[in-house]
Amino acid sequence: MLWALLALYIFGSSGTAPIVAAIDQVKDSVRADLVAPQRKAELLAIVERAEEATKEDLKSRGHGMKELLRVAHLHASKAADIQPLLQNMRTDTDAYQERMIGYRFELKDKMSREEWAKVFPPAAGANWKMDRGG
């Protein structure tokens, strides 16, 4: 359980959960009530690429984390054994974050302000300053 927490909070988190959730919300909305079939297909194609990127990232990050934890568990392992594995994970995570930003803006650029507001009614995430206490 301890390493599950480390995996979740310290080593495994890419911080992209809100973007993944947002893309999912767009998908539901597009399927439910958005627009002409051609545009719908165009938007869903972006969603599909984002989902594929997430699937690949989860798989790759899972492998990376497993190897990192395996090496960290060895009594004889040193920082020099662990750092390269960590650096690889960070590089992969940076690339994934950038891809997800790209997909989010691809979707947004194909939607009107009104359509976007319908999927994301302003309010839910507007209080981040309050959440961090200032």
Place this chain on the structure above:
Amino acid sequence: MVANAEKAFDELRAAVTREIKDPARAKQSVALVDEMDQIVAAADRDRKVHEARLRALNESYDSTPEQLRGAFRDYNALRNDWQARTLELNLRAKTLVTPAEWQALAKVREQAARKAAQIGAGL
């Protein structure tokens, strides 16, 4: 998750106290677990703040890619710091605990690693 974290750290504290017979080193090892507990709690708080910030940026039609990159840069800097501190604790623990004690604690670690594999990498 807070309850799970507390349970996990309590289990580890108990295992450390059980397996390390030398009271002084056991005490120092429990202190390392306490430090880890604090890091995970801080990581939990930081992640929630980051996610709220990202949700707000996502909801705004006028957000720019650079604003989202900025949120990730800030988050990654915090994450790198947690990771560095966690690895430092891992290395300090290895200097404190003998290979035999480390091995005796392996079962706790292996169970935890299996659980980690089930959870997979968090988003």
